[in-house]
Amino acid sequence: MTALRLAEEAGSSEGSWLGACEAAYPKVYRGLIASGATAEDAADAIQDAFEQAIKVRVPVGSPEGWLFVVALRRWKRTRWRARMFHPLIALRARVHTEGADATIDLLTELGKLTERQRTVLVARHALGLSQKEIGEILGITAGTVGAIAYQATQTLRERLER
Amino acid sequence: MKQSFDSELDDIFETRLARIPVPPRAGPRPRRAMGRRGAILAALVLAAGASGTVFAANVSAESQGASCADLITRFKLLTGIAHVTYTEPSAADLAARAAKIAAGNQLPQASQAGTDGQRAANGASITQTTCVMDGGTVTVFTSGDGIKIAPAK
Numbered sequence: 300m301t302a303l304r305l306a307e308e309a310g311s312s313e314g315s316w317l318g319a320c321e322a323a324y325p326k327v328y329r330g331l332i333a334s335g336a337t338a339e340d341a342a343d344a345i346q347d348a349f350e351q352a353i354k355v356r357v358p359v360g361s362p363e364g365w366l367f368v369v370a371l372r373r374w375k376r377t378r379w380r381a382r383m384f385h386p387l388i389a390l391r392a393r394v395h396t397e398g399a400d401a402t403i404d405l406l407t408e409l410g411k412l413t414e415r416q417r418t419v420l421v422a423r424h425a426l427g428l429s430q431k432e433i434g435e436i437l438g439i440t441a442g443t444v445g446a447i448a449y450q451a452t453q454t455l456r457e458r459l460e461r
Numbered sequence: 462m463k464q465s466f467d468s469e470l471d472d473i474f475e476t477r478l479a480r481i482p483v484p485p486r487a488g489p490r491p492r493r494a495m496g497r498r499g500a501i502l503a504a505l506v507l508a509a510g511a512s513g514t515v516f517a518a519n520v521s522a523e524s525q526g527a528s529c530a531d532l533i534t535r536f537k538l539l540t541g542i543a544h545v546t547y548t549e550p551s552a553a554d555l556a557a558r559a560a561k562i563a564a565g566n567q568l569p570q571a572s573q574a575g576t577d578g579q580r581a582a583n584g585a586s587i588t589q590t591t592c593v594m595d596g597g598t599v600t601v602f603t604s605g606d607g608i609k610i611a612p613a614k
Contacts (some may be wrong), residue, residue: 324486329478346487363593405477424474456466459473 316362317326320352323363323426330367330425334417335410336374362438363426371418408458416451419444514534 324345331341348370408415415437422433430448434441518535522528525538525545537543 321486325483328483329481332481333474333478340485342484349486405473420470424471425478452466452470455470 306374317352319362320349320366323366326363326426327367330421331374333405333406333409333421333425334371336434340374340377341370344370345376347373361428361436362430364428364432367422367426367437371423405429405459408455411458412451412454416447416454419447420451420455423448439447 313363327345327348328341331344332338336344345366348366351369352366389453411421412420417431418437422428422436428436430441430444437444514536515532518532518539519528521539522530522535527534527538528545529544530538534543538545
């Protein structure tokens with residue numbers, strides 16, 4: 300009886316976990332695009348992250364944060380592989396992306412920040428995560444997140460107000 | 462001031478990111494599994510081909526009596542870059558080799574040479590061949606049967 304209830308609770312928490320991941324999909328997708336991924340790469344990375352979410356089955360505090368970090372890692376791995384094995388295609392995609400971004404100031408300016416600064420800003424402003432949550436998912440302290448966010452915000456502010 | 466820019470940045474992000482169309486979530490992709498299977502198959506074929514080539518090189522070298530040759534020489538024999546010549550050692554050669562073996566040394570060899578089989582023990586007859594790689598030619602000294610090594614005193 301108790302085992303049955305536990306199984307039901309596990310099933311419902313698993314369902315709510317996957318539901319939360321589904322709900323976070325648009326935010327995470329846009330966050331990946333803001334981080335520099337192409338539409339196709341972002342969709343692929345999120346699909347991989349969903350597969351991972353099904354395997355993990357352990358609900359965490361912030362589904363969008365978890366999904367974002369896992370998808371970001373998958374995308375970086377794919378990007379690295381593409382650069383290694385298809386350098387010309389990767390270069391062409393980069394040129395194409397740069398051209399497309401020229402009309403969107405924010406994405407262009409985000410692209411000029413360091414990878415960590417970009418990740419922190421996207422997690423904070425696109426996903427709406429707190430410093431503590433960002434620190435947890437990136438494996439750094441909240442203080443470090445605050446410092447990175449401050450520097451990145453200052454840089455972005457200078458560039459956007461230019 | 463900082464807080465106001467933060468909220469301003471929130472708005473900028475929201476406005477900019479709202480312009481990005483979100484496609485429906487893609488389903489599972491079978492192509493990755495297919496790709497992985499293809500890669501495994503290619504690796505297996507490659508491994509089988511490599512071991513087959515090594516086996517062919519070994520068979521080719523042994524059939525020509527040059528089983529003492531090293532792996533590279535075996536490949537050269539397989540591809541026809543190197544050739545085998547057979548030489549009967551002279552009595553003086555045999556005596557010199559026998560003396561060397563009796564003294565506990567290996568068979569006389571030039572550089573890049575190998576011996577076929579074990580080093581002859583004292584008292585055993587020499588039944589091994591020695592081949593010497595010299596440019597494109599592998600010289601195989603034929604068996605020195607009949608030479609008895611005196612036991613060590």
